[in-house]
């Protein structure tokens with residue numbers, strides 16, 4: 418056991434990060450460093466009711482910043498949330514965004530800062546082809562991110578995932594400048610996250626590292642980050658779940674979450690391709706959905722990832738290194754964290770299978786799955802995950 422206070426440092430990669438317990442005290446100075454005088458703090462209603470948001474607003478006000486609060490952000494944030502946020506940004510004459518919360522609030526805040534001063538609709542910047550080049554980069558407002566979950570890594574990522582209510586598709590909005598200019602990663606802000614959400618968000622971080630590592634393509638920087646991220650999650654997520662007040666465990670998980678989003682610049686895969694439509698149609702929690710899909714997708718990809726799994730299992734110290742050792746570990750880990758084994762247990766049914774398969778094949782994460790995705794096998798994969806049938 419170390420001391421959480423030692424886990425304090427400043428990083429300049431992948432962006433400027435002030436990491437460690439108590440770092441939230443730097444919020445006003447951080448806003449000023451990005452040129453903000455009138456930040457809009459974007460969060461969700463659950464967090465807005467907690468003391469940490471009142472305290473953050475007070476810190477800013479005491480420093481003379483013209484801060485205001487916008488908290489109309491739901492889990493799996495919607496286009497309507499983004500549009501309401503843009504209206505608040507304009508009405509308040511704001512000059513930057515403090516995106517404060519879990520992935521939902523971070524994604525909404527980043528998207529609001531990106532799109533508020535563009536002439537196009539947010540959905541036109543979906544991560545396809547070179548859509549991002551349609552944006553005026555100079556018009557993107559500065560973003561300071563403060564994560565309160567350790568999972569999505571959105572604080573160190575370049576996308577926002579927004580549900581378009583018009584076609585019920587979760588759209589990945591991308592621009593390189595959506596990467597926040599400054600991140601304050603203070604693990605003390607995450608200690609109040611309930612155990613179930615700690616487990617689900619932690620599994621999202623694991624899914625990011627795992628899918629990034631398995632994605633084809635020459636990107637050894639990302640692969641190195643991904644495998645060490647998985648080691649941290651293996652060693653620290655159970656403690657963060659079962660002993661939520663342990664700031665050291667929370668700190669390692671917060672670091673691992675950022676490692677996941679840094680690594681997935683390389684690409685994601687079928688866990689996310691399937692989890693996006695399921696989340697869009699059933700409003701399930703993203704990390705929890707990924708956690709359910711994980712062993713089925715591993716099995717599906719087995720032929721393409723065997724050698725990589727051997728190296729990974731060795732790094733993680735899993736008995737006889739190989740694919741079976743890693744799959745077994747995932748199954749035991751999920752059980753230890755209380756993650757259900759089938760989609761049926763999280764409220765998904767077979768009534769929308771056709772839509773889910775079609776949406777998964779079209780998801781921007783599909784092309785980087787190690788085994789090319791085709792309709793019939795993906796349907797079987799979904800049906801297996803629904804029924805809890807692991808071949």
Ligand SMILES: NC(=O)c1ccc[n+]([C@@H]2O[C@H](COP(=O)([O-])OP(=O)(O)OC[C@H]3O[C@@H](n4cnc5c(N)ncnc54)[C@H](O)[C@@H]3O)[C@@H](O)[C@H]2O)c1
Pocket residue numbers: 461462463464491492493494518519520521522524565566568569570571574575576577578606607608609610611614617618621678703704
């Ligand atoms: N941008 C990306 O790269 C990326 C990656 C993966 C997922 N996502 C998206 O992120 C969203 C999921 O984010 P999430 O898993 O962080 O959950 P979330 O942001 O939806 O938050 C879940 C719940 O936890 C509460 N909460 C958050 N922090 C808390 C704290 N410290 N104490 C007490 N309660 C707290 C929130 O109020 C909310 O009710 C999804 O919309 C998903 O699509 C984005």
Ligand SMILES: [Fe+2]
Pocket residue numbers: 569621624625689703707
């Ligand atoms: Fe994810």
